[in-house]
Amino acid sequence: MDLLFVADPLESFKIAKDSTFAMMRAAAARGHRLMACTPRDLMWQSGGPVTAYVRDLSLTGTEAPWFQAAQQAPDERPQPLAEVDAVIMRKDPPFDAEYLYATHLLEQAEREGALVLNRPRALRDHPEKLAILEFPQLIPPTLVTRDAADIRRFHAAHGDLILKPLDGMGGMGIFRVREDGLNLGSIVETLNRHGAQTVMVQRFEPAIAQGDKRILLIEGVAVPWALARIPQGGEVRGNLAAGGKGVVQPLTDTDRHIAETLGPVLAARGLTLVGLDVIGERLTEINVTSPTGFQEITKASGLDVGGLFIDAVERRVQAARAAR
Structure with a gap:
C-alpha cells in the first residue's frame, strides 16, 4: 500500500512515545510505502485534484535521524491524494480554523476517490470536548x-x-x-x-487519583488494555504532557461497557481510530484527531497496537478496492 500521513512536522516527533511513528513503523515492517506532509502542504486548484506536497520516507531504525526523506522543502513532490491507497489524518490539535479548512480539502479528496482515515466530516462532527454530549448517560x-x-x-x-x-x-x-x-x-x-x-x-471525579484512562477503539473495537494517566505531585491533571504517570492496565467491566456502547456508533460514522478518556466510571472526552497511547500500551502489554491499526487500514483499503 501507499500510505500518506498528514501530520505535524516529522522533525517534531518524539519517537519513543509517538503513536503516529508506531503506525509508520508497523506499516514499514509490512513493506508498505510511506509518505508524509503537513496540512499546510494540501492544495486544490479548479480543474485538478486535491494534491499534497509530500516527502517519500524510509525509516532508519535509529533515534536520530529516525527517517530519511527523498525530498526536502521546498522541493516536496506533488501527490494527488486520490492516487494513494489511504490518507491518514494525524494532525495534533488545536482544532482551529486551519484544522477545519484541512478537513474540507480532505473531504474534497474523498469526493475524488481518496480513502481518508478518520473521515474528514466525522472529524468535524466530533469536537473532542463536545462529542460526549451525545452520551449524557455516561458522563459526569x-x-x-x-x-x-x-x-x-x-x-x-x-x-x-x-x-x-x-x-x-x-x-x-x-x-x-x-x-x-x-x-x-x-x-x-x-x-x-x-x-x-x-x-x-x-x-x-475523585477517581482521577487512580488515573484518567485512555481507551483506544480501532474500527469500533476496544484495545483490551487502557493507559491510565495518574496525576503526580499534587497535580489535578493526569495528562502525560502535564507530568502524569502512565500505567497500563486491563479494561474494567465499566470500560468495556462504555467502549461497546460508543464503538459501533463511532465506527459507523467513519471514525476508524478513537481515544476515549474515562475517569472512574465516567466518560470525559472522545478524542478523534490524533489519539495516542500506542507505544505505552505496546511496551507494557506486548500487544502491537500499531499493527492492529495497520490491520484496520489494510481491511479498509481492500474494501475500497473491491467497491471500485
Whole structure:
C-alpha cells in the first residue's frame, strides 16, 4: 500500500512515545510505502485534484535521524491524494480554523476517490470536548456555557469542579475549583474571556487519583488494555504532557461497557481510530484527531497496537478496492 500521513512536522516527533511513528513503523515492517506532509502542504486548484506536497520516507531504525526523506522543502513532490491507497489524518490539535479548512480539502479528496482515515466530516462532527454530549448517560454532570452566572449556579449545585477550555490539549488550561469557590471568578474570566469564549465545566471525579484512562477503539473495537494517566505531585491533571504517570492496565467491566456502547456508533460514522478518556466510571472526552497511547500500551502489554491499526487500514483499503 501507499500510505500518506498528514501530520505535524516529522522533525517534531518524539519517537519513543509517538503513536503516529508506531503506525509508520508497523506499516514499514509490512513493506508498505510511506509518505508524509503537513496540512499546510494540501492544495486544490479548479480543474485538478486535491494534491499534497509530500516527502517519500524510509525509516532508519535509529533515534536520530529516525527517517530519511527523498525530498526536502521546498522541493516536496506533488501527490494527488486520490492516487494513494489511504490518507491518514494525524494532525495534533488545536482544532482551529486551519484544522477545519484541512478537513474540507480532505473531504474534497474523498469526493475524488481518496480513502481518508478518520473521515474528514466525522472529524468535524466530533469536537473532542463536545462529542460526549451525545452520551449524557455516561458522563459526569457537565455544563457548557459562556455565562459566568451559569457557572456559579453549577458550582453551587455540585461544589468541586473542573473547568477547561474547549480547544485545549495535553491538560492545558484546566482548573479545579473546590467547594469554597476560591478564585472561581478569576478563573472564569480567564477561560471565558468575559463571555467571549465557551467553557466546559464538569463535576470533579475523585477517581482521577487512580488515573484518567485512555481507551483506544480501532474500527469500533476496544484495545483490551487502557493507559491510565495518574496525576503526580499534587497535580489535578493526569495528562502525560502535564507530568502524569502512565500505567497500563486491563479494561474494567465499566470500560468495556462504555467502549461497546460508543464503538459501533463511532465506527459507523467513519471514525476508524478513537481515544476515549474515562475517569472512574465516567466518560470525559472522545478524542478523534490524533489519539495516542500506542507505544505505552505496546511496551507494557506486548500487544502491537500499531499493527492492529495497520490491520484496520489494510481491511479498509481492500474494501475500497473491491467497491471500485
